[in-house]
Amino acid sequence: MSTTSQYVLVTGATGFIGAHVVDVLLSRGCRVRGATRSSSKGDAMIKARPQYSDKLDFVQVSDFASGVDFEKAVEGVDAVIHVASPFTYDTKDSEKELIIPAINGVKAILSAAAVQPSIKRVVLTSSFASVMDADRKAPPYFTYTGSDWNPLTYEEAIAPSNPAFIAYRGSKVFAEKAAWDFVKAEKPGFDLVTLCPPMTFGPVVHPVARVEDLNESNAMLWEIATSSPSTPLPVARVPFWIDVRDLALAHVEAVLRPAAGGKRFVPAATELFSYGKAARIIDSEFSWAKGKVPIEEQLIDESHGLDGETAARELGLQYRTFKETVSDLVAQVYDIQRRTKV
Ligand SMILES: NC(=O)c1ccc[n+]([C@@H]2O[C@H](COP(=O)([O-])OP(=O)(O)OC[C@H]3O[C@@H](n4cnc5c(N)ncnc54)[C@H](OP(=O)(O)O)[C@@H]3O)[C@@H](O)[C@H]2O)c1
Numbered sequence: 001m002s003t004t005s006q007y008v009l010v011t012g013a014t015g016f017i018g019a020h021v022v023d024v025l026l027s028r029g030c031r032v033r034g035a036t037r038s039s040s041k042g043d044a045m046i047k048a049r050p051q052y053s054d055k056l057d058f059v060q061v062s063d064f065a066s067g068v069d070f071e072k073a074v075e076g077v078d079a080v081i082h083v084a085s086p087f088t089y090d091t092k093d094s095e096k097e098l099i100i101p102a103i104n105g106v107k108a109i110l111s112a113a114a115v116q117p118s119i120k121r122v123v124l125t126s127s128f129a130s131v132m133d134a135d136r137k138a139p140p141y142f143t144y145t146g147s148d149w150n151p152l153t154y155e156e157a158i159a160p161s162n163p164a165f166i167a168y169r170g171s172k173v174f175a176e177k178a179a180w181d182f183v184k185a186e187k188p189g190f191d192l193v194t195l196c197p198p199m200t201f202g203p204v205v206h207p208v209a210r211v212e213d214l215n216e217s218n219a220m221l222w223e224i225a226t227s228s229p230s231t232p233l234p235v236a237r238v239p240f241w242i243d244v245r246d247l248a249l250a251h252v253e254a255v256l257r258p259a260a261g262g263k264r265f266v267p268a269a270t271e272l273f274s275y276g277k278a279a280r281i282i283d284s285e286f287s288w289a290k291g292k293v294p295i296e297e298q299l300i301d302e303s304h305g306l307d308g309e310t311a312a313r314e315l316g317l318q319y320r321t322f323k324e325t326v327s328d329l330v331a332q333v334y335d336i337q338r339r340t341k342v
Contacts, residue, residue, distance in 0.1 A: 012084030019206035020248035094167030198240035
């Protein structure tokens with residue numbers, strides 16, 4: 001594994017995916033500046049990594065909803081990984097809480113990066129939500145690739161009659177399109193790489209004091225571990241997923257590999273998942289869960305695929321198994337719960 005002395009800005013660095021990206025960068029010899037709205041979360045990240053106290057710093061930024069200035073954050077860095085974007089399905093006004101901040105954040109980071117000549121590469125965490133077309137149905141069998149785009153319109157995404165997950169999909173596709181449009185129009189001194197991962201699960205390395213603080217995707221897995229056998233399992237909207245550690249490595253390789261420039265990847269495990277599969281893993285791996293979780297045969301939709309192989313080949317990834325991901329997360333969250341129970 002190559003090492004480098006690059007100085008990389010990571011936005012969303014105190015979040016689920018961002019914190020793993022920070023750790024992979026540090027392990028590769030990079031200096032890292034994290035951006036966060038909360039200086040206490042930034043301090044907690046530094047405190048938890050005493051061996052990297054001279055390699056990790058944080059800068060405070062404002063909420064993207066009200067417009068954000070990344071001018072100070074980008075000073076002196078060689079590359080940017082823009083992970084930050086709202087990811088929640090618990091909204092009152094999805095346009096205000098999801099779509100506008102996502103687009104604002106992307107435009108602000110790219111505008112700031114464009115006036116820093118030292119920045120040669122920007123990597124953006126987009127999502128499979130920006131790739132999938134909810135109306136595209138098999139047969140015939142098809143495989144989504146990095147060339148596919150979600151055709152969702154702005155009007156559909158903000159329609160109050162549509163659930164928040166539709167607005168979230170809109171937030172990702174409109175923000176990613178804004179990034180590619182910016183690069184095309186402004187021709188900045190950096191090139192862009194976007195990553196469009198599906199559901200991301202796995203152990204946490206960001207500050208999670210209580211189980212209630214778990215990020216959206218992991219919270220769904222943990223809910224299964226704590227549901228009674230008669231509770232109906234949630235149904236996965238898509239069967240694609242990736243382990244957060246594999247995704248973090250993809251981000252770092254996307255910064256370090258010159259040939260990645262200008263590309264759009266869909267990193268994803270080749271194994272498919274369902275929440276029923278997660279429940280069986282939890283039941284078989286943890287004695288405290290045996291016979292206590294909902295066991296349900298859920299059919300996995302195998303009518304179409306997602307091309308995780310291109311990202312694996314071009315970014316040097318080896319995807320973990322769903323069993324490893326679920327087991328590592330559930331063991332960790334069980335510990336957090338035991339420690340915080342009064
Ligand atoms: N988890 C998944 O399954 C998944 C799958 C595909 C793509 N993604 C994408 O991956 C990225 C990170 O997601 P995650 O799962 O790591 O979520 P997360 O833990 O909620 O992290 C998101 C980070 O974004 C920042 N953020 C959120 N809303 C913001 C706002 N309004 N203004 C400024 N900053 C804001 C937060 O940073 P501070 O609180 O420190 O400011 C937070 O740490 C997002 O772009 C998400 O769309 C996630």
